[in-house]
Amino acid sequence: MHRVDIMSDRPNPTGVCSVSQPSEIVVRAITQDGAFRVITALTTQTVQGVVSAQQVTGATAQRLGELVTGAILVREAMAPTLRLQVIAKDTAGRGSLVADAHPDGSTRGLVTLRGGETEIEVAGGSLIQVMRSLRNGAIQQGVVEVPEGGGISQGLMAYMQESEQVVTMVSVATLLDEHGVGRSGGVLVQLLPEVERGPLMVMTERLREFEELGAVLANEEVTADKLLDELLYGMPFTRLEESALRYACQCSQVRVVTALATLPRSDIEEMVSDGEMLDINCDYCGKAYQVPPAALQALLTPS
Structure with a gap:
């Protein structure tokens, strides 16, 4: 055959x-002073499904989980009703990772390894390609290089700044344990035109705590809403809406x-x-x- x-x-x-796992959620909110737009997501079950389907471990599983989470956040920020794909290419040409996020909340991923390679890393010099499917069938895309010393979070921030012209902070993390993917999630914060110096200084300081998101996610009680509450502690905000997430x-x-x-x-x-x-x-x-x-x-x- x-x-x-x-x-x-x-x-x-x-x-x-x-068959998808029980739904996780991604949450969107805006501060009441109109200074910041915030999106948070806990993606553990979604990433577990993606990683299991691709049968990858170690650094490759971590980078795939981060890319999947990042694709979800960027889609929610740019076009929640449209499909978005993000491709990350290894600097050494060992392969690529694909995250495919759909407006119905279903997300999947793909790992392509070349020439017997077993691991993919995304670091300074790697390419991040973002493709958005428009309603008329056209594809809008942009490609950026991951900054030196950066990873997927920094690559997505560079994309939002260069291609979308929006100052955006992105932090994504996937933690592994003895069973595979233990925890995964991310946060995205956009500066809006109404931002003033005072709130900006407070947010800048707050975001330093989220640069290493893995330490925050290590708390098993953390949810998308708790990430939101911690990030915007002391800042009045409006929770706009939530969307279900799942691997499928x-x-x-x-x-x-x-x-x-x-x-x-x-x-x-x-x-x-x-x-x-x-x-x-x-x-x-x-x-x-x-x-x-x-x-x-x-x-x-x-x-």
Whole structure:
């Protein structure tokens, strides 16, 4: 039988393929003086699902968790109703990480390793590419380099500053334990035009405590709302809304056939002539699909 790997990346009208964990949330708020917009998220279960599906450990699992969390925060900040993908490329060319965040709260990830490599790091000089799917089907994207001495948090801050022209502080962290991903979460703070010097000085000092977010997340009682309360302690704010988060893949049988339809006609004819069942695995979640020769033949018939 044929075996083909397909990376699913198109909208799926038929729903997600995997069973998701209980929902986590991302919370949006604004200070009452109009100085800061704040987004917080605890993403532990979502990241656990992504890391488990990709079967990665160590530094690669940490960086993937941070990228997934960062993608969720940036999507919520830029366009909560649109899909956002973030790609991080290893400086040494060992591979790349992908985080794919959807407006329904489902998020998935992908690790691509090259030439027998076993680990990916994202550090100064790595490239961060952010792609946003617009309602008209177009893709808006930007690419930045991670600052020297920085990581995913600093790379996303550079993107928000250079591509979106918004002064933004981003801090994401994924903690590992003996079982894999123990805790994961992040915060995002944007300076709004109404900010004054006094509140800015207070927030600057407060954010120093969140630069090393891992220490904050180590407290097992921390939630998205508690992150918000700690970050804005003493600052009156309005909690705007929350959105559910979960790990889930967007692949489906329909999407598999749709992806096959984009192959050259000669490739499809060759698969049809073999007369064998085609085995296809989703790169994101590993789910196996089978496409019978009759379905392949249908792709060769003009509609």
